[in-house]
Structure formats: structure tokens, C-alpha cells
Amino acid sequence: MFNTVSGRMPERGEAPGALAARSALSGRARAFIAGVVACASLVGCASSSDVVATSKANTYTVAASATGGRLAWARAHEQAMSEARDYCERRGMQTSVTKETVSGVQGLTEHGSSMSFECHPKF
Template sequence: MFNTVSGRKREDAATSGVPSGRSPLSRRARGAVAAIVACASLVGCASSSDVVATGKPNTYAVAASATGGRLAWARAHEQAMNQARDYCERRGMQTSVTMETVSGVQTMTEHGSSMNFECHPKF
């Protein structure tokens, strides 16, 4: 079909592989890509401090923080727990959390978890 405005011959939908008037990505696919990008930007990451000894015997402290999304506190808690667990397991012991303090409640702010824990022999 000939386009009188541009003076070009319009490709037939059967020969181009793309339906006329549509881009290669459908609206649904573009929406899915946009949603994935938005979710990925909210995921954020978590980081933690080194485990340090406290004044009590066999009692240690670790802190972790995370940003992005409503559940950043959960990622901070998990990161701190993993650090504590790894620390005790390297010594052939198990972890017992004695105190945890969490901070940050608003979306898109830094959330934190500070915990004290002890390492006990495995039973």
C-alpha cells in the first residue's frame, strides 16, 4: 500500500513479521519489562559489620543494614543472623541471639539490625 503523506510504500504485515501499527514489543511485554525494572530497583542490598567481641565472655555483636522497599528490615535481620551463624559455626558452635534492635520503618530508607549473640556448644 502506498502512503501519500510520506511517499513510501508501506510494508505488508505479512512480509514484515510485525503487525502494522505495532512495535516489536507488545504493550503487555513492555509493561512486564517496566515492572521487572521497577522491582529490581527496590530490591537494594544488605551489608554487615564484622563480628566484634563484647565485654561478656562468649558474647559478640554484629550490625547489618539494608535499603530499598518495605522489607529492608528483613534483609538486614537476615544478614546479621547469617553473620552470627557463620561466626559460631566456624568455631564448631551454635548461635543464640540474646538481643536484637531494629531501626528504620519507612520505605526507601536505610533499615538496620544490631544484635548481640552467644556461641554455645552443639548438643
């Protein structure tokens, strides 16, 4: 018996409806995988450079970038802030951002945050 859904004959001993069920299941699985991949590409990730000392005492710079979606700039900003905060806290100090430059404003492009900061004693 020819299966009009798949366009092929069922295997020997296979029920005619089993082929259609197997095709539908694999189609659902493919759709699920495609959905997961699409969501993962929109979430993106952020990465940062090492903290670099400047010529001014207790002043440093760090850069971060992120891709995927409209809020990539926020992930880049948070990654740079986190790196600056961690750097100062490891020295028993607190962070004070002096300047931040952002880049990339269109969706699905790389967004960046370049930050200058100082480490000050905690009060």
C-alpha cells in the same frame, strides 16, 4: 502514506502496518523492562558488617542493613542472624542472641539490625 500512530512516514519498502507493529512491540518491551526494574528496586538486598568481638568473652556484634519495601527490616534481621549463626558454627558452637536493635521503619528507607550475640558449646 503517513502513519498517524507514529507521526512519520514508513521507510521505503516497509509495509504501512509494520511500522505500527514495530512501535507497539518496542512499547511493550519498554513496559516490560520498566516492570522488571520496578520489581528489582522493591526486592532490594541486604548486606552486613564483619563480626566484631566485644570486651566480654565469647560475645560479638554484627550489623546488617537492607533497602526496598516494607519487609526490609526482616531481610536485615535475617542477614544479621545468618552472619552470627555462621560465625558460631565455624567454631563448632551455637548462637545465642543477647540484644538486637532495629532501625528504619518507613517503606523505601534503609532498615538495619544491630545484634549482640554469644557463642556457646552445642549440647
